[in-house]
Amino acid sequence: MAGVSDKMEAVLRPALERLLEPGEQLVGMCVAVQQSAFRGGQVALGVTEGRVLLQPLDRRSQPKGDPVTIGTGELADAGAQGAGGGWVSAQAAIMDNAAITLKLRKVDGTKLKLQLMRGGDGFLGRMGGGELQEQGIAALADWMARQPDAG
Secondary structure (H helix, E strand, C coil): CCCHHHHHHHHHHHHHHCCCCCCCCCCEEEEEEEECCCCEEEEEEEECCCEEEEEEECCCCCECCCCEEEECCCEEEEEEEECCCCCCCHHHHHHHHHEEEEEEEECCCCEEEEEEECCCCHHHHHHCCHHHHHHHHHHHHHHHHCCCCCC
16 A cells, blocks of 8 residues: 555656756655745645755646746745744644744745645654655755855
8 A cells, every 4th residue: 555655756756857957866855835925835846956846736736837946056045943933832832843834035036935744754744745755855955055155
């Protein structure tokens, strides 16, 4: 029986591989919710050695709309916190441990706000994408750590 990670990979990989340049390979992938002022939606997030790829997905987990890419040197600022947002409550404490809110700003001024389940083991971890999600977030963190001048 296929686990959550296997099912996620079957959805994410095709959506992201179509965005790859010749010779480029995915080193990590995960799913996120992209938020803006009046809407939000699921995105496939892929990490290569040189770029982060964000492909919006429709309700059937199919690619929709234009992808966003962030290449080396294009990240101006980044910040992360637990998805509980610092509120003092049991629910916020759970979200702080289970999810991350990531705010990115590109050098062209584009702002992105993403919520990502952490994945991993345990009930919430498996429901949040399991090992694939955890590895994708680790690949994203590694990519961000290599970026010049990103806060």
